[in-house]
Amino acid sequence: MQEIHFDNRTFSRYPAGRYRTDGKWSGEKFRDEILSHFIANGEKTTIFLDEAQGFGSSFLEEAFGGLIRKGITFATFQSLVSLRSDDSSLLEEIETYMLDAQGE
């Protein structure tokens, strides 16, 4: 079981922006360099969201909704990735973006 933490070792405590051009720690970068990598390897992964100093909706939409647009199904994501946060609104928002992207 792999773990992804929003800390300065794995990614950043300050994830920000939708695209790489918007910031060093963007949703696009997180999706392409971290998340996709684990999913492509078929590794069961837990993402711990609470270490981040807040998320912008644009980051969440690009990282997770964008994953679906890149061809990963929601079912595949669910079978490999579990999200952990004390803030249920984050978990629901992410799921909404993935389901919306799947419906597009």
Place this chain on the structure above:
Amino acid sequence: MLELLQTLGPFFLEIAKTLGPFFIATIGWVLVNRQNNLREDRKEARSIIDKIIEYLSLIESDAYAFHTADARDKSAERKVKLRIKTLACRLGHCSKMFSCAEFTQEIIRFRQACTKLNFETEEFNQQVSNSEILLGINEQADKIRDKLERVFLDSFPRSHRKPKT
């Protein structure tokens, strides 16, 4: 049996005369104490809700200032995101305090209003006072405020309030 009742009757009457006022005083004390506890709970809840509303207004002002600024301000972005995270945490505590309160959808919509468009982007556009983004922030903040007030009123109906003197 009848004799026994006739003998004990005056005895019980005496006991009732002696203890009656004590029982009445005890029941009165229990009722007043319960009412006072309810008022204290209400005051505590009001104070918590007022603090959340104050904090929400602070984020609303921050988000307004960010979106109406001349240029993108990365430190302001961090401040808004961190404060929304704290707000979500405080509303989570509030949900535990009031069983009827659930704020998940309201937080999502407020976060989206503040941070989905024109946020953390190099294509930042200064917003004017009646822009969709600013109106959306205001609308979602109002919805949280309204819900907090509703939760408070549902939890502490008027009968629990101290009458005005």
